[in-house]
Amino acid sequence: MLVLRKFLRDIPAVLGAVIVLGVVLLAIFGPWIAPYPEDAAASHLLRRLRPPSAAFPFGTDNLGRDILSRVILGARGALKVSLAVVGAAMAIGVPLGLVAGYGRGILSEAIMRVTDVFLALPQLILALALAQLLGPSVESAMLALALTYWPFFTRIVHTETQRLRNALFVDALQGIGASTPRILFLHILPNILSPIIVRATIGLGFTILVAAVLGFLGMGATPPDPDWGLAVAQSRSYLPNAWWFATFPGLAILVAVLGFNLLGDGLRDLVDPRLRRSR
């Protein structure tokens, strides 16, 4: 309860939590909330590029689709991509980090060297190249992003596991003959969950952003997906007249990513007492 009260006093973090909750609700209930849910795929050439009005608060796009509806419907795709990418990156990165942090042999050294190499790769360029090689689609974008994001988890888990390797409770477990997987996954992992959760929260926001870049460059979502990055790309031929076409999908990206980052920052302050003082 004390923790919750402390969190609630952190206004930016609460703002982040509210935004994240909003994005999640839109992702789940989007098709019921959107005023024109059929505009995910339909087109109405008679009402192309209408400026914002009472009927279309965010205006309409080049195919006459309601932009507000498409922004709402886009939340599901954005969240789906980022959850899948962060989930996959965790599934690769966390076990590797546990093994590398716990062991002292060649294997753990090798894992960390490979991690360093992947961290030195320019992530965006690598993701773009991979997405192109695999053929532009949402699936290859997700694969490319997961393949470039796992080292961040390995890094953190490695550091934290190394810190706990010599803890008394680990000694005790080794003494009573617990198996290594048991120590790693049932005892060390729960103790290092908070930094993983913080990293995952920030990673969700970051992935939404990079996925939008891929969509914008034509390496991710494909038409007629209601993808935010794709919409900004499509709007470029109609500027500056149809300013609403570019503005609102981009704002959606900004607000969603901002929400995850603010929440992640707030969580980090909460779980990491070392940083609390300086905040």
Add this chain to the structure above:
Amino acid sequence: MAGFVLRRVLLVLPSLLGLLIVCFLLIRMVPADPAVALAGDNATPAQIEAIRRSYGLDQPIHVQFLRYLEGVARLDFGQSQFSSRPVAEDIAQRLPATLELTMAALLISVGLGVPLGVLAAVNHNRWPDFVLRVVSVAGVAIAAFWLAIMLQMLFAMQLGWLPLRGQLSAGLTPPPGPTGFLLLDSLLVGRFDLFADALRHLVLPAVTLSLGGLATITRFTRAGVLDTLQKDFVFYERASGYAPRRLVWIYVLRNSVAATVTQIGLLFGGLIAGAVVVESIYDWPGIGSYTVQAILTADSKVMLAVTLLVGLIYAVVNILTDVAHALIDPRLRDRA
């Protein structure tokens, strides 16, 4: 000191080799058979076989890799498919534009970020702090491609204050300067009209690119200053009646910038990667727009070379940052 630098350089070499291997494998493995792709749709098996032999694709993969390494050592990255020029030549010609853009962005990030960070720290937990915190998180959260389009729409299309794209206005030719840096060269040959024009073209891309760095610098300066403000010497100096402004902007700030300096080093690598998106929107003739062209046309030689170049820049900046720290703190020289 020389020994320290040498050790740092030697430590980087295995990472660079790893980088080469990963890139090579990714780009060679993914298209199932590069010879078939190169030969086109209507090629006969004999033609495919000829292409395979002439490109050395019939050799075992490790021989191909060694051959590639040999080329890299001679700075021979092969020929670009879309520009039909040697990749190394293209990169050498385009690198100055990218460096000019990233340096300008870095200047904006540091020049604004440090004062804003101090401002936030001095007003800790009051409204300027909250505002700057949200703004600095937003700076990282904003999609650069969207910001670029918004700025273009407002300042180039609507207000007409700044040019929409490119590095120079149409009709102007870059000066035949010695360095390849447009701003520097136009000054060196005394063409101030070119300098002004190039500067106007630089504003929007540099501002777009600087935002993420600005946010990071603000955050780290804020954290550093907050930390220093709690030190004993600050209490002492405050008690002895130092002017608060002088105290904060000179004594506290000087003691707080260590982490920020590290971030500046890290930022430079991030800026080069960020330039990919920014350059392609503003048609900036640098490495970034070149990379996007290469990716869109699946030009694997260019992709490989650019990935290596960025990896190399990361590595060099890392070494420089370590050396800078060792210069500041002699205790670090004996470690690592």
